[in-house]
Amino acid sequence: MIYLIIGVPGAGKTYFAVNTIKNICEDKKDNKCKYKHVFTNINGLQYDKLNQIAKSQDFAQPFDFEDLKLHIVQEYNYHEQYKKNLIHCEDYDEFVKSQGVFQKYIGSCIFIDECHLYFESKATPELVRFLSYHRHFDIDLYLITQNKNLIDKKYLVFVEKMYKGLPSSKRFFSNVFRYEVYASYQEYKSNRIEIISLKAKKEIFDLYNSGSVQKGKSVLHKFLLPILLLSVLSYFVFDYFVQKDTVVNNDPVNQELPVKSDNEIKSPIKTDDKERSLFSISCIDYDCSFKDTNSYFSLDSILKLFEKFNCKEFLTDYGVPPKxxxxxxxxxxMQNLIDLLITKQEFPNETDNNRPLLPNLNGKF
Structure with a gap:
């Protein structure tokens, strides 16, 4: 298969690739891996650490595109001769393999960082042929780039799955990478399969040199946080004076006292004609709880809640790490579901840290 990984700097492209390579190495250690080797040109990758994980001396190896290209051109020339009946053989694939073409790459997984430097905006017939024929040699490809528009569409049409890393400004937590997964290189909403999350782990960063180790703040935190703080302060000041003014205007000398209903309910904050409310969540590492509750939820559960109820980050207090x-x-x-989960304990235990995981939310409300 051919996978494409895209995203702006800091979106977690390399992190996703290295995490995938580490998982492959762990499968190799457990004799569950279908690959003979992993090749990559990711800058600063610690091949010795990966091979220790795989319990192999040469499972993970540096990648040289020029060497691969020699095999690509060689196979292309053989195929041109075969089409002209200049090569006679019963099985073309076996003939090519007998000539040593792609010998070191057969059954391997190749991760090509900055792939737009090799698969440029103008396609060549040799590379198009390779992308259409790579499966005959049991080769899987991961192509990594910031912008897929730098790559010719004649190459992109072979992409079977694309991972788009979301920038920090579109993530709820700076220490969790999020990726939109598409069924091809096209970013249509109907083409999106799912959204996945990866927690930022030091053990992955230690496997390569990354510019993402220093987590950057989102645009919201960097530019709008002072405005939001002022807005919240203004809200409480305004609310205080409005209540004070209401007491004065309700002077019994001037008017009758209103009748207070036993069924009076405080209305939630409304935004864009839809009922919206503010929720306070405290997290220590990946364990989170809502205000005034003693029930803890995993970070994955919180993110599912946010997606289900269209949540938007309003304010963040970083406090003393890791809180x-x-x-x-x-x-x-969302409050109804929180109450239901806490009072009735209607959730199974999660495998990670034994924290409660939200059940299927479909049809709850």
Whole structure:
């Protein structure tokens, strides 16, 4: 298969690739791996550490595109001769393999970083042939680039799955990478399969040199946080004076006292004509709890809640690491589900840290 990994700097492209390579090495250690070797040109990759994980001396190896290209051109020339009946053989694939073409790459997985430097904006017939024929040699490819528009569409049409890393400004937590997964290189909404998350782990960063080790703040934190703090302060000041003014205007000398209903309910904050409420979540590492509750949820569970109820980050207090407090604006109905989960304990135990994992939310409300 051919996979494409895209995203702006800091979106987690290399992190995703190295995490995948590490998983492949672990499969190799457990004799579950279908690959003979892993090749990559990722800068600063610690091949010795990966081979220690794989318990092999040469399973993970540096990648040289020029060497691969020699095999690509050689196979292309053989195929041109074969089409002209200049080569006679019963099985073309076996003939090519007998000539040593792709010998070192057969049954391997290749990760090509900055692939736009090799698969340029103008396609060549040799590379097009290779992308259409690579499966005959049991080769899988991961192509990594910042922008797929730098690659000719004649190459992109062979992509079977694309991972798009989301920038930090579109992530709820800076220490969790998120990726949109598409069924091809096209970013149509109907073409999107799922959104996946990867927790940023030091053990992965230690396997390569990354510019993402220093987690950058989102645009919201960097530019809008002071404005949000001022807005929250203004809200409480305004609310205080409005309540004070209401007491004065309700002077019994001037008007009758209103009748207070026993069924009076405080309305949640409304935004864009939809009922929205603010929720406070405190997290220590990957364990989170809602304000005034003693039930802890995993970070994955919180993210599922955010997606289900269209939550938007309103304010973040980083506090003393590793503790953080988040204030998010969500559909008010989320409170009903939180109450249900806490009171009835309607959730199974999660395999990670034995924290509660949310059940299937479909049809709850």
């Amino acid at each position: 953080r407090t988040y204030i998010v604006e969500c559909d008010s109905k």
